[in-house]
Amino acid sequence: MANAASGMAVHDDCKLKFLELKAKRTYRFIVFKIEEKQKQVVVEKLGEPSQSYDDFTASLPADECRYAVYDFDFVTAENCQKSRIFFIAWSPDTSRVRSKMIYASSKDRFKRELDGIQVELQATDPTEMGLDVIRSRAN
Template sequence: MAMAFKMATEGMKVKEECRKWYTEMKWKRVHRFIVFKIEEGSKTIVVDKVGGPGEGYPQLAAALPLDDCRYAVFDFDYVSLDNCHKSKIFFITWSPAASRIRAKILYATSKQGLRRLLEGVHYEVQATDPSEMGFDVISERAK
């Protein structure tokens, strides 16, 4: 436990590829979501999976493991009440109950480093099970 705390307080480096993929998603809209993970050996946050422009929320939910933590950003498109097409970017911290305590500590303490890098995020969601980040939750927050 002491080693997990030591690693957690040191923080994780964020690879430049994380910023590159996020910028492409935000400005060029060529990705619908990006899943990030922490590589404990190198103490870095890296891109784990990227969802193409035709993929949606079900593919993002399927990309998150049931027994390990992840971060994700999701570009949510919707039509507002005044019939305008809008887009909101969500930052999701996925920390399922089945994940290791060490992983939960690392992800909780390293979140701000990645979050600062991702400018333009509209909403944050923290989830420990799929119901806390369901499509209905995302949709309600956006509107």
């Protein structure tokens, strides 16, 4: 179903892959892309469980918007192993204005389709989603 505000549908694969990441931990991260011609959000890249945060950030284009989900593992001050699912809206300053507007207007609806997101991050440059930022938001 397309959203009236942005007209973007969400491909079923997006929800399926997200459920696999959440329930089975099949992936470390998922990068989503809006296909303007098809008017829908699709899966662009899947990160293997063994891949690092650097692999994840390297998979985001420098001058194009994307949505991404990252499964972040960490150890609490009490020495408990935990994990948080981050939703990252990547909107670099160098991307096209039209693209930024489409991603911004579609974000909330897309995020609602992915049940289980714990932390949301908006980033316009890599420093806004550095590992230090992720760590501080995870706790």
